[in-house]
Amino acid sequence: MRTLSAENVVEYLRETGRLPADAAATVTPLAWGVSNIVLRIEPAGHRPLVVKQAQPQLRTRQEWFSRCERIYREADALRAWQTLLPPQAVPEVVFEDRPRYILGLEAIRSDHVVWKQRLLEGRLDHLVAHTLGQRMAAIHRGSWRRPDLLPGAEDWSVFEELRIDPFYRQLTRVYPELHRPIQEVIDDMAAHRLCLVHADFSPKNVLVHPQGITLVDFETAHYGDPAFDLGFFLSHLLLKSLLHPAQRRDWRALVDEFLEEYEGGMPAEYATGIWRRAVRHLAACLWARIDGKSPVEYLTAPPLREFVRRVARDWLSAPPASVHKAVAEFLSRQI
Template identity: 30%
Template sequence: MKISSLPEPIYKAACQFGLLELRTKFFYKKITDGVSSDIYYIKTENNKEFCIKRALRKLAVKEDWFAPINRSNFEAEYFKECKKIIPSSFPKLLGHDSKKYILALEWFKPEQYSLWKKKLLNNKINVNDATQVSKILNKKHAFFFNKKNYEKKFSNDKTFHDIRIEPYILFTSQSYPEYKNKFLQAADNLMLNKKTLIHGDFSPKNILTGRNSAVILDAETACWGDPAFDLAFCNNHIILKSFLNPKIKNKYINLSKQFITNYIDNLNWEEKDLFTKRFFQLLPLLILARVDGKSPVEYFTEKEKVITRSFALEILNKNQCNINNFISTWDKYVKK
């Protein structure tokens, strides 16, 4: 196995964490998924495997998009706290440099875990995945709900604003001036309904599915926030993929329905009607954001963008949206 040269800060951090030694031979590979961090997979000559990541000040997208670099410190705390609740569903923190914003994490073998995003794109739709993931999300939200000591620890509003509210809500509103008030109201609601610890980037690209458990990754946007955001953010990704694969739209619809209903059926820390209202007010805005925001999905043609916009705007125009009329509208727009 050849000796490879990592960027010096990454290499020094790995040595500081006791994961590498000066004479250790190792192989590394840069992981290119994602836009917010430099991430490396490392395997030593002794078959020790781990990943190590460093947050970027400027995110790797076309638009100018900056975020506080200390967000990796919140990510480290998120994994430490969440692993206490559901040990099998969060990676073990192997090292953390809070001044250089570098952390090392447990590596999950691809032969044992699959990235949920890839499964969804490759038509491998399994409702058990949705059940598993929604249970993790619900249990985590319930555990931290209204615990003020965690609210202070995860006061990460600046990152959430810069990575979520500004690029997804405020930036996208510029393309829809007639709906600007709805975008602004959604942004306000996210700040007014901070109730528990949220992930902030809870999406299939950050979720591994295994035989016995799902694993949640990449928590740089972790903060004290509105739990409706996590549920809407993740289901948005499922919805978008149905427009890419319309022949199996019913599988995506059933998957999302299972995810949403399983979560809400087990919601016991606030009124379900109020939560559901916030969820459906937010969801169409997030759909539009992945077409016209700072981080558009990479797999849509212009035709798919047009259809997706029309669907989101119809949902946005409904006086009251619920799971049934949402799904019937979704079904109407996804053409087989």
């Protein structure tokens, strides 16, 4: 397989007829995650695009592999999400080169900001949280009992490779005593296949720009339990809050804004049981980002890491009654 790079991607686009033979272009590597090569191409006289190529081995310290065919799922998921969300909420698919595991996407404005960076700086935008609560609810509500919206959505192979194994099962390899509670979380998730799930709904995949907010990175999308999206996303917010202890009230308000919009967008009969399961996913995801295969890079202080382990262990054995209570407890505990 030809591996794309900043040095050869323009040549590839010319050879495949996607750029004129004499077209000049600037190329910028993008830091989207650890699993793909992602390049922004700005050709003179043509609209910019992003070219993404799946790689079999992820860029992590521990060995981590996933099938390159996941790029097919991403293309299908983008088309599915476009039927569920407002215009420009996700990038358009420009082209697919399936034999080479390459996807061409509409480029988001170059003046976008990755929301993760703002959160790490302690810059809390409540409108972003508000919008994301609405978007997640729209995805879950609009695809409820509709696996047909995404081809192959009930195949969890990539979800297993990129989430269940490196996050949840890895915890049981490091801490064998967690096998039973973690397996219960996995089994409960498998028993509640209810709607389309992004499974990488993370601040690093939220691009904020003057025209709004765009979600990216859909290769883990599947038909599953919406509680996973909630737990996964909230774990990112709570972990980043540890960097800004003086802003605890502001972080609480940010999370509450997201939860209020999500709850308001989900019919009551759909939400039954989601919150109980979401707390356990929150616990497992918090711990996995400390001791899983993809630990967060910004929590290096041993006291903070041990605090996360302690909270997660408590919640896996005796979860709080609701996500709201879990968030309040996390942000009020002494480290």
